[in-house]
Amino acid sequence: MKGIRKTLTTAVLGALTVNSLMIGGAAYGADVVSSPLQVKEFRYLDKELDRISLEKTGEPDGTRDGHLSLLIDAGEGTEIKSIVMKTADSKGTDTGHGIWTTWKEPSDIGKYLLAVEHDGKTLNTTFKPSLGQFKGVYQFDLYASDNNSMKDGEYYYLEITTTAGVIKSDVTPFADADTSYAPVLIREFSWADLTADKIGSAAxxxxxxxxxxxxxxxxxxxxxxxxxxxxxxxxxxxxxxSAGIWRTNRAGIGWLLGLVQGNTIINPEFNKDVTAPVGSFRGSVTLDLYANNNGSIKNGQHYVIEVETQFGTVISQPVEFGNKDSIHKDSTVFPFKTISLKLNAKEAAVDDKQMKLDVAPFSLEGRTMVPLRFISEAFGAKVDWSKQEGKVTIAKDGSRIELVINKKQAVVNGATVQLDSPAITRNNVTLVPVRFVSENLKMKVFFDEGEIFITDAKEQ
Incomplete structure (x- = not known):
């Protein structure tokens, strides 16, 4: 960890650069073979969530996963048989510190799962001999469970096997985020006492x-x-x-961390389902935390609290037990908006204000399409429509996007870029791929079980 993570207010956005999407651009730092597929961008994003184990998705194992971004252009179409991620030094020479892959033979030893997501949908819940056929531009999220080589000083590269050959990406360095997209602030974290007996090791x-x-x-x-x-x-x-760990779920080692809100015990015991969330919260929440003493809870020992959400994890500053002056406090104001949408539903929300859409978001050929004007204007962008040209223009904070209905090219700040799917109309409403408009307006998109969250947190 480079430092204490702040929350969404100072998030460093992972917006794609316009140059990486330029039409006709060469593969970004990649070894090119006779294949229609090009690697446009590959980079390490963060290590905030625990989503997978070494061999399967949906099985938190107590260690946070490496999260990486891969942008490809599959041209007129190709099959991606496998993606393998390896460790290297800064010059790209293998170091042998780990191999993560989407496919391995049963006899392979020492290879771990590389999970691939597109628009919130996992393409391989475990090892799979093929990821499928792809055409055009795709943005993937990659997740790799930490095998103790996700740390400062490590580099990673990809080998993407297609029916036409193998593409090798440039290396990307490990990057443990100092910031988080999680829309939660730890207002206060402090020690209280070591006098009550309320909890055991598991209940x-x-x-x-x-x-x-x-x-x-x-x-x-x-x-x-x-x-x-x-x-x-x-x-x-x-x-x-190494003095112990207390957690609300049983993913990995540790004792139960009990949460009490008022007179209500939120988690009476470890849930048998390690993926079950603690719960959903909004507004201000005050909790008492209880940790069974294994002998290491004592004056002079420091502790941090980590709150993991579907958006990311926030972590407090260290608090020294027994020191009355050692308290974590944060009075930061939330200066951002978040839109909540759901696939195939017209209900939406801007922050906590409920709204009604004319056309619901939907999936089209693997792309999530969302109403352009609603999203743009909710974030303060100006939208103009030229019926004669069939062109939409969006302007916000010095950024300008021009789209023509049913065309796969757009103009972003004067540069021509390729869309993974063209803008279309339904019931006189213009819809676009959610990632394109949000990321080119410097926003961030999250997917969670059919829900879509977009935030306009500013890059610091």
Missing amino acids: FGEDGSTDGHFKLKLAFAQKTKVLSVILRPTDKDGKAV
Whole structure:
């Protein structure tokens, strides 16, 4: 961890650069073979979520996964048989610190799953001999469970096997995000006492030993699903130490971290389903945390609290137990908006304000199409329509996008770019691929079980 993660207000956006989408551009830093596929961009984004194990998606294993972005142009069409990610030094020479792949033979040893997502849909829940046929521009999210080689100083590259040959990408360095897109602030985190006996190692109930009692105040900018809360012992600088760990789910090792809101126990015991969230919250939330003492909760020991949501993880500053002056506080204001949409539903929300759409978002040939004017104007962009030319123009904060209905080319700040799907109309409403308009207006998109979240957090 480079430092304490801040929340969405200072998020570093992963917007795609216009140059990487230029028509006719060569593969970005890639070894080119006689294949229609080109690697336009490959880079490490963050290590914030625990979504997969070493061999399967949907199985958190207690370690956060590497999250990477891959942009390709598959041209007129090709089959991607497999994607393999390997470790290297800064010059691209293999270091042998890990191999993650979408496919391996049963006899292969030491290879871990590389999960591939497109618009929130997982293409391979486990090892799969082919990812399928692809045509045109695609943006993928890659997830790789940490095998202790996701850290500063490591580099990674891809080998993409198609029916025409193997493409090798440029290397990308490890990047542990200092910021998070999670729309939650840790307003206050502090220790309270070591006097009560309320919880055991796996469930609430007295067990004859006193518990570490902590206080936590959270602020949520919108209704947010909390996946887990983790109490971790650290040194004074926030670096983890081997003195135990307490968590709300049973993914990996650790004792139960009990959450109490008022007089209500939120998690009476470990849930058998490690993927079950703690719950959904909005507004201001105050919690008492209880951690069964394994002998390491004592004066002078430092702790951080980690709150993992479907958008990312926020982490407090270290708090020293027993030191009355050691309290984490954050009075940051949320200066952003978030749109919530759902596939095939006309209900939407801007922050917590409910809205009604004329046309619902839908999936078209693997692309998520959303109403352009609604999204643009919700974020303060100006939208102009030329019926004669069939052209839409969006302007916001110095950025200008021009789209022509049913054409796969657009103009972004004067540069011609390729869309993965053209703008279309339904019931006189213009719809576009959600990633194109949001990322070219410097926004960020999240997908979660059919829901679409778009935020305009500013790049700092």
